[in-house]
Amino acid sequence: MIRYALTRLASAVPTLLLVVALAFALVHAAPGGPFDTERRLSPAMEQRLAEAYHLDEPLPQQFLRYLGGLLQGDLGPSYRYRQSDVSELIAAGLPVSLKVGGLAMLLAVMLGIAAGTLAALRQNRLADHVLMALSMTGISVPNFVVAPLLVLVFAVMLRWLPAGDLASPAHYVLPVIALALPQLAYIARLTRASMIDVLKSPYIRTARAQGLSERSIVLQHALKPTLLPVVSYLGPATAAILTGSVVIEQIFNLPGLGRFFVQGALNRDYTLVMGVVVFYGVLIVLFNFVVDLLYGLLDPRVRYR
DSSP: OHHHHHHHHHHHHHHHHHHHHHHHHHHHHSSSOTTTTSSOOOHHHHHHHHHHTTTTSOHHHHHHHHHHHHHTTOOOBOSSSTTSBHHHHHHHHHHHHHHHHHHHHHHHHHHHHHHHHHHHHTTTSHHHHHHHHHHHHHHHSOHHHHHHHHIIIIIIISOOSOOSSOSSGGGGHHHHHHHHHHHHHHHHHHHHHHHHHHHTSHHHHHHHHTTOOHHHIIIIIIHHHHHHHHHHHHHHHHHHHHHHHHHHHHHTTOOSHHHHHHHHHHTTOHHHHHHHHHHHHHHHHHHHHHHHHHHHHHOHHHHHO
């Protein structure tokens, strides 16, 4: 298992390097610069600013300089928030993004597995059709459409929940639901399909022949193999929740990483955008690594290979 884990970690290094290179190229290919929105500066002042931030160097040299700092854990200074480094800005927004994303993932996994299991046990019945119809709706409608609808219905029309900021626990409800719904729908459909296949297995028929209750069969014998495709999907699901939180944080005015990412893109704050992209990339690779380990624990065949 240790060899398997080290192999997965080693394969993540080229992926992260490619992410950094592509992000650096795309950010610098965008028109404009980080100081274009400042009041008009003299050519001498612009030259001094470019020299101070090494923007007068060729792009390959800038990339190698950035990569060298990155290897030392230095994400560089922000061009717009000059009182803070990029690492300090990420540390300020990370708790909010992690809390909202973590709650959304927890909600999606719990309700998705429960809904998929119920649909599988009621296959081709009313409950199955209703749950799968709702799941298809959740997959089809993106969260940037769902979020304003939730605000309109529950915050404006019914006035049940607040929208925007995070002044109280109630403020988390709408953004967490909007972020969780698409992943909840995917997990529900994956769980249903996997559970139906598992329930047709010979050992499940043997368990039923021995007189075990349906509850015991599902919880003790069918649930663990059912979760294999769900666990495999948790890596991409986590990535989708992380990237989707950028839009949700903007809609609900949450002080998370999404706000810094959007503002950095608008202001051509190269280091801030790069820092958020690299941080997201590391998180996604880390979550995928954890999913690989969980898959190995659930499926002994992976460990034996």
